[in-house]
Amino acid sequence: MLQTMTRWHSLEPADAGTFGTASQVYRFPIRLRVPPARVWESLASDESLAAWGLGVRRLTWTSPRPFGVGTNREVVLPLGFMTVREHFFRWDEGSGYSFYVEAANRPGLRQFAEDYVVEPDGDGALLTWTIAIEPKRRLAPVMKVLGPVDKVAFGQFATGAKKYFAKNP
């Protein structure tokens, strides 16, 4: 229903440096009681994060396997708030990946990128999730006010990940 009137807005590419320089960067280390291989398996699965019970409405890998640098994905965020087209610019099989959003169906973002790192942590895994956001100037005041809300939102993600792997070890 929303898709029929989708208008795409392009974002600028990001790179590893964006996670240090963007005006808003959120980093969440999440300790999980499953081996790193299990976390990676889930991250790279067909459902990926959509299985984690966070309200992601739809997640579609739009590139064929095997996935790697250059792979694309389309994700409909919770409540259909936004649909984003993601482009993976880092892919280290088994240990992490990064993407930036190439296009979104809503205006306001100049850059948006996420980074996932999976490492061994005792007999479990440490997933470090980083989000970098650079709003367009017009939206900067909104994003600034939203800072504490984003923090709660992304924090929910950490809780969701823990719950998911507790239930699906």
Next chain:
Amino acid sequence: MARWYPLGAGDESFFTTAPHVYRYTMHLPVPPARVWESLTSAHSVADWTPLLKSIEWTSDLGLGATRTVVLPLGALTFHEYFFRWDDGSRFSFYAVEANRPLLRRFAEDYLVEADGAGTRFTWTFALEGNRMSGPTLKATNAVNAALFRRIAHGAKGYFAANP
């Protein structure tokens, strides 16, 4: 090209019975008349926070007044109907329709009371999701609470800067 999705009517009881009720009470260092003046001004609470992109009254003010509210990014637009209007102290609306089929019911209540030399202001948001959004609204409860809190507390910054 806008398509409108109707919402169900609400009444006073909805502010206690809705599946999600978010209530924020705060002290404002200005007299109640100043708060009421701002609530009923041209941009109303859109002057308080960047989280409301625009507000436009589409009728005379008073019981039965109507308003159009647009959220940032055009994420959501509501047409609102004021079903309670106690001049100077309180008004409440429910959303009649929205440009996205996100909610079954949505209502807000604004209460302005004297509090010493200032005002005790209470802003209540009440919502009910539909079959599609219901479970997500539950899952995102903490986020929505933070969001509404952020909107409501815009009042503090506004009246500090515009006494």
